[in-house]
Amino acid sequence: MTDPASTHGGGNLAVPRRILGFAPDAADAWIVHLDCGHRRHVRHRPPLSDYPWLGDPAARAARVGAPIECGRCGRGELPDGAAAYRTTDAFDETTLPAGLRREHTLRAGRWGRVEVLAGRLRFVMPALAVDRELAAGEHAILPPELPHHVEPLGPVRMRVVFLRAPAPDLPRES
Incomplete structure (x- = not known):
C-alpha cells in the first residue's frame, strides 16, 4: 500500500x-x-x-x-492489509508524553501512524534521514523497530494509530 x-x-x-x-x-x-x-x-x-x-x-x-x-x-509504505488495532487519546503540547518526545521504537511487526490534528509537529527518524514538519491533516508512518521521536512546534494536537499486518500464509514446505 x-x-x-x-x-x-x-x-x-x-x-x-x-x-x-x-x-x-x-x-x-x-x-x-x-x-x-x-x-x-x-x-x-x-x-x-x-x-x-x-x-x-x-x-x-x-x-x-x-x-x-x-x-x-x-519508503514508509504500510504492508498490504495493515489494520489499526489501537489509537491513543489526542495529546497536546502539554500532555504529549516524554516517551514520545525522546527516541523510541515500535516492536517488531507493529506499525504506527502519527496524525497531526491541529498545529505543527516535528517528526524525526534518523535511520531513514527523516526530519520533517507535519501540519494539521498530515501524518507520518512509523515502521517497526526504527528509532524516532516527535517535538511539538507550538500548540499542537496529535495522536498515534497502531497497526499490524496480517500473518503471512506460508506453504508448509517452502
Whole structure:
C-alpha cells in the first residue's frame, strides 16, 4: 500500500528485516515474507541479484530468520492489509508524553501512524534521514523497530494509530 503523504526520508533506503518464509510465484521466482509484513520478490540473476541458495530447499530453509533488505520499509509504505488495532487519546503540547518526545521504537511487526490534528509537529527518524514538519491533516508512518521521536512546534494536537499486518500464509514446505 503506497501512501504518498507518508513516503518520506532519503529516497530508496532499505531496512534490514528478518525472513519468515518463502512462497513460489507463478513465474518461477520466490516471494520472501518478512517480519515487517511486507513481501519481496527475490530472484537469482547474477550479476544483478545473487541469491544462489534460492534453488536449494535446504538452503532456503536455513535462511529463515536471516536478514534481508526491505525497500518498502525504507519508503514508509504500510504492508498490504495493515489494520489499526489501537489509537491513543489526542495529546497536546502539554500532555504529549516524554516517551514520545525522546527516541523510541515500535516492536517488531507493529506499525504506527502519527496524525497531526491541529498545529505543527516535528517528526524525526534518523535511520531513514527523516526530519520533517507535519501540519494539521498530515501524518507520518512509523515502521517497526526504527528509532524516532516527535517535538511539538507550538500548540499542537496529535495522536498515534497502531497497526499490524496480517500473518503471512506460508506453504508448509517452502
